[in-house]
Amino acid sequence: MNKNVAGLYTKEELMEQIEGILAxxxxxxxxxxxxxxxxxxxxxxxxxxxxxxxxxxSKKAVYAKKVYYLCMEFLVGASLRNNIYNLGIDGVMSEVLxxxxxxxxxxxxxxxxxxxxxxxxxxxxxxxxxxxxxxxYPAMGYSICYEYGLFKQxxxxxxxxxxxxxxxxxxxxxxxPRTDDTANVKFDGQLEEKWENGWLKIYHxxxxxxxxxxxxxxxxxxxxxxxxxxxxxxxxxxxxxDMNLFSQGEYAKAMEETANIEAISKVLYPSDDNHxxxxxxxxxxxxMVSAGLQDIIKKHLKEYNTxxxxxxxxxxxxxxxxxxxxxxxLMRLLxxxxxxxxxxxxxxVTNSIAYTNHTVMSEALETWNEDLLQRRLPRIYSIIKEIxxxxxxxxxxxxxxxxxxxxxxxxxxxxxxxxxxxxxxxGHSINGVAKIHSEILKKNVFKEFYEMNPRKFTNVTNGIAxxxxxxxxxxxxxxxICECIGDGFVKNPxxxxxxxxxxxxxxxxxxxxxxxxxxxxxxxxxxxKIQDVIIDPDTVFNMQVKRLHEYKRQLLNALRxxxxxxRLLACPDLDIQPQTFIFAAKAAPNYYMAKRVINxxxxxxxxxxxxxxxxxxxxxxxxxxxxxSLAEMIMPASDISQxxxxxxxxxxxxxNMKMMINGAVTLGTMDGANAEIYEKVGQDNIFIxxxxxxxxxxxxxxxxxxxxYYQQSEVLRGVLDSLNKGFYGxxxxxxxxxxxxxxxxxxxxxxLADFGxxxxxxxxxxxxxxxxxxxxxxxxxxxxxxxxxxxxxSIKEYADNIWNIKPIK
Ligand code: 26Q
Numbered sequence: 001m002n003k004n005v006a007g008l009y010t011k012e013e014l015m016e017q018i019e020g021i022l023a024x025x026x027x028x029x030x031x032x033x034x035x036x037x038x039x040x041x042x043x044x045x046x047x048x049x050x051x052x053x054x055x056x057x058s059k060k061a062v063y064a065k066k067v068y069y070l071c072m073e074f075l076v077g078a079s080l081r082n083n084i085y086n087l088g089i090d091g092v093m094s095e096v097l098x099x100x101x102x103x104x105x106x107x108x109x110x111x112x113x114x115x116x117x118x119x120x121x122x123x124x125x126x127x128x129x130x131x132x133x134x135x136x137y138p139a140m141g142y143s144i145c146y147e148y149g150l151f152k153q154x155x156x157x158x159x160x161x162x163x164x165x166x167x168x169x170x171x172x173x174x175x176x177p178r179t180d181d182t183a184n185v186k187f188d189g190q191l192e193e194k195w196e197n198g199w200l201k202i203y204h205x206x207x208x209x210x211x212x213x214x215x216x217x218x219x220x221x222x223x224x225x226x227x228x229x230x231x232x233x234x235x236x237x238x239x240x241x242d243m244n245l246f247s248q249g250e251y252a253k254a255m256e257e258t259a260n261i262e263a264i265s266k267v268l269y270p271s272d273d274n275h276x277x278x279x280x281x282x283x284x285x286x287x288m289v290s291a292g293l294q295d296i297i298k299k300h301l302k303e304y305n306t307x308x309x310x311x312x313x314x315x316x317x318x319x320x321x322x323x324x325x326x327x328x329x330l331m332r333l334l335x336x337x338x339x340x341x342x343x344x345x346x347x348x349v350t351n352s353i354a355y356t357n358h359t360v361m362s363e364a365l366e367t368w369n370e371d372l373l374q375r376r377l378p379r380i381y382s383i384i385k386e387i388x389x390x391x392x393x394x395x396x397x398x399x400x401x402x403x404x405x406x407x408x409x410x411x412x413x414x415x416x417x418x419x420x421x422x423x424x425x426x427g428h429s430i431n432g433v434a435k436i437h438s439e440i441l442k443k444n445v446f447k448e449f450y451e452m453n454p455r456k457f458t459n460v461t462n463g464i465a466x467x468x469x470x471x472x473x474x475x476x477x478x479x480x481i482c483e484c485i486g487d488g489f490v491k492n493p494x495x496x497x498x499x500x501x502x503x504x505x506x507x508x509x510x511x512x513x514x515x516x517x518x519x520x521x522x523x524x525x526x527x528x529k530i531q532d533v534i535i536d537p538d539t540v541f542n543m544q545v546k547r548l549h550e551y552k553r554q555l556l557n558a559l560r561x562x563x564x565x566x567r568l569l570a571c572p573d574l575d576i577q578p579q580t581f582i583f584a585a586k587a588a589p590n591y592y593m594a595k596r597v598i599n600x601x602x603x604x605x606x607x608x609x610x611x612x613x614x615x616x617x618x619x620x621x622x623x624x625x626x627x628x629s630l631a632e633m634i635m636p637a638s639d640i641s642q643x644x645x646x647x648x649x650x651x652x653x654x655x656n657m658k659m660m661i662n663g664a665v666t667l668g669t670m671d672g673a674n675a676e677i678y679e680k681v682g683q684d685n686i687f688i689x690x691x692x693x694x695x696x697x698x699x700x701x702x703x704x705x706x707x708x709y710y711q712q713s714e715v716l717r718g719v720l721d722s723l724n725k726g727f728y729g730x731x732x733x734x735x736x737x738x739x740x741x742x743x744x745x746x747x748x749x750x751x752l753a754d755f756g757x758x759x760x761x762x763x764x765x766x767x768x769x770x771x772x773x774x775x776x777x778x779x780x781x782x783x784x785x786x787x788x789x790x791x792x793x794s795i796k797e798y799a800d801n802i803w804n805i806k807p808i809k
Pocket of ligand 1: 118269272273277358364462650651652653
C-alpha cells in the first residue's frame, strides 16, 4: 500500500494489510482473532497509511517554513473515527469489518479517549492540529506522554472522587516510538564559567540527565496530503543506575532515583486555575521545552546546516506560559551549544517565538520561586536574570525615573519569576483568544507592555474542529446541511452561511427539529446506559458542561433551579415547559468550593426526583466524567447552551461554539467568544443577560453588597434561605455564607447581582422555545453563523498574521 491521496484504498488492499499485521504481530488469522485484535490491527494499518503520507508530505515541505506548537496538554479525544473520516475510508473500512463480523461502531467503542489535558486549552491545541493538517500547513505539536491523564471522575454519594486514567495499555497502539530522536535534558548541578579563546564557556557540573523518548501520534487532515505529528515525550532514566549508590548497598536509593526521574511524565496536573509552583511541574515544563527545542534544532540543521536562518524557517508557538522556558532554553542552546553571540541569539529567539494567553485570572498567572528555578535549572536561571537586566535597562532608558513601568514589566520581582512577562519580552507576538479578552489584556493585565510595544499585541479568536464537532458528532445534521448547500462547508466552513437561506423553509425547519429530537433520544439512551439515569427527550435540554469554576458560575444556574423548584413546590400544577438541566464538570481535586457546588447540584437532583409530580416538569442530572467522547454525545443533543461566566473572566470558551454549530441557542453573558457569537447571529438569535465587563468592574470597585439583592427579592430570599436547610439531607449553609458574606469578601463572581436578569432572560427563552417554528429558525441561524468559529479560520489567522507560514500545495 503506497498511496498519497486519501480514499483510494480498496477493500482488498486494506484486508491484506490488516491480515498481514494480525499474522506478523499476533500470529493469528482473522478467524482466530478477537475483536480487540482486529481493533489493534485496524489501528496499525491506519497508522501505517498516515506514516507514509507524512513521509511524502515532509518531502514536499522541505525548505518551507514550519510551525511547532508547544503545549503541556493535547486533549485529542478518540482517534479512530476522526482518522477514518478524514481519510475518507469509512465506507470501505465498514465493508472490511463486515467480513470479520464487526461494525465500525464496535471498533469505535474500543478506541480510548486519552485525557491528556484539563479542558479548553488542551482541546484547542488538538483542534488546531486537525486544522493545520487539513489546510496543509507543515506542523508539529510537542507535549508530554503522561502515563496517567486527567483523573476519571466518579460521584459517590454526591461527592466527586478521582480515579486514575490509565489510558496507555489500549492507547499505545496509536503511538509510534521514535527512539532515534531521544534527547537529553539536564537538571540540577552547578555552573562554572570559563573564558576560552575570547569566549565565555559555561560548564554544567553534576547535572542529572534525563532521557526524553519521543512517541509520535499522527493526525490526518481531511482530504489533504498533510498529516500533523504530535510528538509526546516520555521521561526515562539515562540507563545507568547510580553504581556508586548500588555498590554501597543503597539499592532502594538507586531505585528511587529512577522513580524520581520517571515521575516527570507520570501524571498530568489536574488543576487548571491555581498555579502552585511545584518543583515537579517545573521539571515537566522544562523537560518538554528542552526536548522539543533540541528536536526543532536537529530537524532544522538537517535541512539547512546553519541556525542563522532559524527564525525565517521556524515559528515556535507557546500555548500559554507553561512552555515559556522556551525563551531562555533557546538562548542557551544557541549560545552554549552552537556558539552564537547573545545579540544574534536574542534576535533569533524573539523572531521565532509567539505566545497565546488564555487567562486574565491573577491566581492562574504563572510565577516561579527564584530559588527553586536557580536550584533546578541553574543555567536557565542565569539567562533569565540577564534577560531581565537588559530589559529593565531598556525600560529605564525609555521611561527614565518611572519605577512603576519597570516594576510592572520586570521578569523577576520579589523573588518570583513571572512567566507571562518573560513570554511577552522573549517573543514577537502576544495574543488573546477572543476580542474582548485581547482588549482586557491591553487595557489591564499587560497595560504597560501594550504602551511600550502596541504592535506586539493581537487577537485570534478561538475556533473548533468543525469536522469533529459537526460532521462526525452529528452525522444527521451534517447530511441535512449537505443536502441544502452541498458539502463545500466540510473543507470551507465559511460556506455554512449559505444555510441561512433556509431559515424560513418550513420543511427544513421541521427536519432540523426531528434531528435534534433524535440526538436527544440517543443521548437519553446513552445516559441510561452509562449512568442509569432516565431523561425524557421531550423536555428542553438545558446544558452547562465545562470545568467547574467559581467564575463560570454553575452556582448561578443552581440557584435559579432552586427558584423553579420552590415555585413548583408552592403550586405543583403550574403549567411550565418541562425541562432537564444537564451538568457535566470536573473540579480540580483540591478545589473545595467547586466540589461543594457539584455536591449541591447532585443533592438538588436527588431531592427533586423524590417528588414524582415535580419530577415530570423539572429534572437535574449530573453526568459523571466529562470528557471529549461524552461531549461528542452532549453537543448534538443540546437545546440551550449556558455560557454564564461573570463578564470579563472567561477568556473565550469553546464549548459555546460546539453547541452553536449543533444548533443550540446560547444563553449567556457578554463574555469571551459569546460576545462574538452575539455579533454574528444578532440579538434575535441569542439570549444575553447580565452586567458587561465594565459594569462588573464598576460594581466591584464601588463595593458589592449581596445583602441588597437578598433584601430586595423575595424569590432570592427563598432560594438562599433554603440553602441553610439544604437538600436531600445536606445543608449548604457554607454556600449561603459564601454568597452573602464570604471569608473576607462575599462571592467575587457576584452571582446575586446577575440573578434577576438571568431569570428574566431565561423566561423569555422558555417562551420562545414553545414557538417551535421560531425556535428552529433561531437554531438554524446559529448553525449558519458558526462557520466563523471553525479552527480553520483561527489557524489561517495565526498562519498569516503571526507565524508567516504558507500551505504546501
Ligand atoms: C498551570 C500551572 C500548574 C498546573 C496546571 C496549570 C494549568 C493547566 C491548564 C493552567 C491552566 C490550564 C488551562 C487553562 C484553560 O483551559 N483555559 C481556557 O482556554 C480556552 C482556550 O483558549 C478558553 O476558551 C477558556 O476560556 C480558558 O479558560
